[in-house]
Amino acid sequence: MSKRILIADDEENIRTLYKIELEEAGYIVDLASNGKEAVDKVKENIPDLIILDIKMPVMDGIEALHTIRQIPECKNIPIILFTAYGEYQQDFTTWASDAYIVKSHDMTELKQTIEQLLKK
Amino acid sequence: MNFEAILKFLEDFHRDFYIENKIEAIKSLLKSTNINFAYLIINKQPLEIHKIIDENSNLILADLENNINKEVFQISENEKKIDIYNIQISDEQNVYGWLLISPNLELTEFTKVLKAELTCYLKQTLINQTYLKKAHQLETICLLSEKVSNFYDLKHLLDIVTEYVTKALNSKGTVIRLVNRNSNLLEVMSEYGLDDISIRRYGIKPGDGISGEVWSTKKPRLVIPDTEESKKLLDSKLKIRSLICVPLIFENEVTGTLSVYEKLSDKPFEEEDKIFLEVIAGLVSPLIAYSEALEREQNLTKQIVKNLENLHIITELNKIIMQPRKIDELLFLILTALTFGKDIGFNRAGLFMYNAQTGTFQGMIGVGCEHEYEIQVWEKLPDMTTVQWLELIEKNKIKNESTFNNTIRQVRFDISDFPIxxxxxxxxxxxxxMIHERDIIKEKLHVEEYALVPLMGKEDLLGMLYVDNKFNKKPIDENYIRLLQTFASQAALAIENSRLYSEITNANELLKTAKQELLVKEKLATVGEMLTTLAHEIRNPLTAIGGFANIISKKTENPTVRELAEKIYVHASKMDNMFREFLLLAKHNTLSYLSIDINEIILDCIENFDYPNLKNISFVFNKTDNLIVNVDKNMIKVVINNLLKNAIQAMPKGGKIIIETKKENSYAVICVEDEGHGIPSDVLPNIFDPFYTTKFNGFGIGLSISYKIIKQHDGIIYAENKESGGAKFTVKLPLSTKEEAQNE
Structure with a gap:
């Protein structure tokens, strides 16, 4: 059965790009345009994996990460932080995310990480 | 005995003073006796023999010498022995001679008269001779006094004395030695006629040899032949038998000695000659003392004049030297002052600077020539004072072209090499x-005499001034020494001033550089922030563009669309990589240092260098192995890639890129050279400035990023244009101290 992935990003183009790429890879993709929307979507329907952009309006990726982690059912869901910033690389674990990926149009790294996290 | 005969004899005998007539008188007297052998021997050296009567044979000298003190002795005459009777002619003081007769004559009034008359006569003769000699000596003394009373210089006076004394005493030669007050040694001042006698011509200490003994005892000495002392003289280098040495005494102090050597005749020196010499010494001593005093005074006056001149020179030189200026210019001026013209005029002068850390002296600068022929040029310099010359040098910025400069710069020695x-x-x-001692400076500078004077700073030793007179061989005397001493303290002060001056200049330079760097850093920081924000804003759409292009290229079936979409993808990737690189750099995270061979990084860069159209580009890598640096590998890669990219962009038609690594002191040096158009001179000073914008293709943020990276590594980066055209970028990175430790 196909895994469900939630992607939160404020850039519509990015959302579209990832939706196409991940659906192509055989996942069911849900979208959110900011952190708050993402939290709502998670509460509605718990996904198998969440990808959060860090810099988003209303609620940013870090806050969303913390909020989602507080939902009991979501404690062990793999969450990937996802950004254009490079500078946080060393600190991602303290934010209780499972991976940290720098945005790129090259999807290889993202796809590999998703595959690994879902296997666990 | 005939009384009348005696009266007749007395009459004849006293008629005159000539010995021949006296002998005749004795002969007449003896005719009335049976005596057939009679001789008068006068006691002189050698014995003076007068035959009175000898009918059968001649007296043999050997017989006489052996028997002269016997009252009766035998000689052979026609194979029969005859007895000779010896009447000694003497008084209480002296033996004047002997009267030899045969056969025996009774001791009668006759012989008494003969003996008394002969004694009287011979004694008188001796006294006369003595007076004659004294008269002659007095004449000498008179002449000498006359000569010396209008003398004008000591040497001349002494030469007159030695010549007169030699002649007056009929001797081989004469020497006057005077006490040198500085060295307290007796030194030869004048000599006459001694060319073939090796007297001691070097300084004599008190008590050393005969002169030395006379000096310390203040008593004259007479050495006569056939004594122990005479034998010693014969055995010594002197090879003479007799001498007289008298002290020259003035105010109860010995000022010198007067020595006369060996009579030319067979006669030895006598007590009287000694007395004569003492008289001469008494006459000459005050004159010598006076003359010495006069000479000293003259020297003193000369010295004072000279000192005044020197003082003037030094004051004038000081005006020039004490102005703040670069140390090498200053040293050149100081050494020129030491070597120029009549004022000071050493043949060569140089400076050794001292390195307190290593304990070594290093030749820094020299003025003067290395070859004999050059000195002529030197001597023909225009007639002007040292000060005028120095001003000329300053005004025309004359450079030090002395050949000695090259020589002395190659001289380096340790304190331990040179114990003095x-x-x-x-x-x-x-x-x-020292004259006869070899040392390292004589060896290295090929010189026989030189002088050194230490230059003392306020706290420590700065170095040493060196001077010599290699070519004209003028001895470095007291005048020079005094001048050098004064000069050295001035020079030391000037050098220290100049050091201070250059330290201040350096500090100013440092301050300027620091200011500039601060400006660059500020600009970098601002630019960095701006670009960081910009990069983020651009990366999002860029990701989308690249991503969509990728999707299009995969989904389309139209080959033209696929190709174009792929192009978009590639270009988006490039841009993305550039931003990634930049963002990586803009981060304020710490660098992750790693000890690595710089060559490894460069090789990696060259092998994986990714740039469109590398067809006409060739890489030449000349490496020096084992250059371990402690760096962030990725950062240095960024720098190398930037430099390679620059080089390629500078050569649109292709060419060769030469990369070279080498070790320079504690730095690993990387040079990247191209064969392109070089860097315009107006761009060159600002090439690492991030704000500096230029149309000049290729130089932009890349170089200023490189600059920042190299600075973070405590390194240096700079650009220059090669004479052969093309640009050359040089990066210096500190070598890892670990690597240094290994080397040691």
Whole structure:
């Protein structure tokens, strides 16, 4: 059965790009345009994996990460932080995310990480 | 006995003073007796023999010498022995001669009269002779006094004395030695006629040899032949039998000695000659003392004049030297002053600077020539004072072209190579080299005599001034030494001033550089922030563009669309990589240092260098192995890639890129050279400035990023244009201290 992935990003183009790429890879993709929307979507329907952009309006990726982690059912869901910033690389674990990926149009790294996290 | 005959004899005998007539008188007297053998022997050296009567044979000298003190002795005559009777003619003081007769004559009034008359006569003769001699000597003394009373210089006076004394005493030669007050040694001042006698011509200490003994005892000495002392003289280098040495005494102090050597005749020196010499000595001593005093005074006056001149020179030189200026210019001026013209005029002068850390002296600068022929040029310099010359040098910025400069710069020695140095430094004053001793400076500078004077700064030793007169061989005397001493303290002060001056200049330079760097850093920081924000804003759409292009290229079936979409993808990737690189750099995270061979990084960069159209580009990598640096590998890669990219962009038609690594002191040096158009001179000073914008293709943020990275590594980066065209970028990175430790 196909895994469900939630992607939160404020850039519509990015959302579209990832939706196409991940659906192509055989996942069911849900979208959110900011952190708050993402939290709502998670509460509605718990996904198998969440990808959060860090810099988003209303609620940013870090806050969303913390909020989602507080939902009991979501404690062990793999969450990937996802950004254009490079500078946080060393600190991602303290934010209780499972991976940290720098945005790129090259999807290889993202796809590999998703595959690994879902296997666990 | 005939009384009348005696009266007749007395009459004849006293008629005159000539010995021949006296002998005749005795002969007449003896005719009335049976005596057939009679001789008168006068006691002189050698014995003076007068035959009175000898009918059968001649007296043989050997017989006489052996028997002269016997009252009766035998000689052979026609194979029969005859007895000779010896009447000694003497008084209480002296033996004047002997009267030899045969056969025996009774001791009668006759012989008494003969003996008394002969004694009287011979005694008188001796006295006369003595007076004659004295008269002659007095004449000498008179002449000498006359000569010396209008003398004008000591040497001349002494030469007159030695010549007169030699002649007056009929001797081989004469020497006057005077006490040198500085060295306290007796030194030969004048000599006459002694060319073939090796007297001691070097300084004599008190009590040393005959002269030395006379000096210390203040008593004259007479050495006569056939004594122990005479034999010693014969055995010595002197090869003479007799001499007289008298002291020259003035105010109860010995000022010198007067020695006369060997009579030309067979006669030895006598007590009287000694007395004569004492008289001469008494006459000459005050004159010598006076003359010495006069000479000293003259020298003193000369010295004072000279000192005044020197003082003037030094004051004038000071005006020039004490102005703040670069140390090498200053040293050149100081050494020129030491070598120029009549004022000071050493043949060569140089400076050794001292390195306290290593304990070595290094030749820094020299003025003067290395070859004999050059000195003629030197001497033909225009007639002007040292000060005028120095001003000329300054005005025309004359450079030091002395050949000696090259020589002295190659001289370097350790304190331990040159033990005398400790002594020199301790004394702090001028050191003039020893005549017969070899040392490292004589060897290295090929010189026989030189002088060194330490230059003492306020706190430590700065170095040493060196001077010599290699070519004209003028001895480095007291005048020079005094001048050098004064000069050295001035020079030391000037050098220290100049050091201070250059330190201040350096500090100013540092301050300027620091200011500039601060400006660059500020700009970098601002630019960095701006670009960081911009990069983020651009990366999002860029990701989308690249991503969509990728999707299009995969989904389309139209080959043209696929190709174009792929192009978009590639270009988006490039841009993305650029931003990634930049963002990586803009981060304020710490660098992750790693000890690595710089060559490894460069090789990696060259092998994986990714740039469109590398067809006409060739890489030449000349490496020096084992250059371990402690760096962030990725950062240095960024720098190398930037430099390679620059080089390629500078050569649109292709060419060769030469990359070279080498070791320079504690730095690993990387040079990247191209064959392109070089860097315009107006761009060159600002090439690492991030704000500096230029149309000049390719130089932009890349170089200023490189600059920042290299600075973070405590390194240096700079650009220059090669004479052969093309640009050359040089990066210096500190070598890892670990690597240094291994080397040691």
């Amino acid at each position: 140095i400790i002594q020199i430094l301790r004394s702090g004053s001028v050191y003039v080299s």
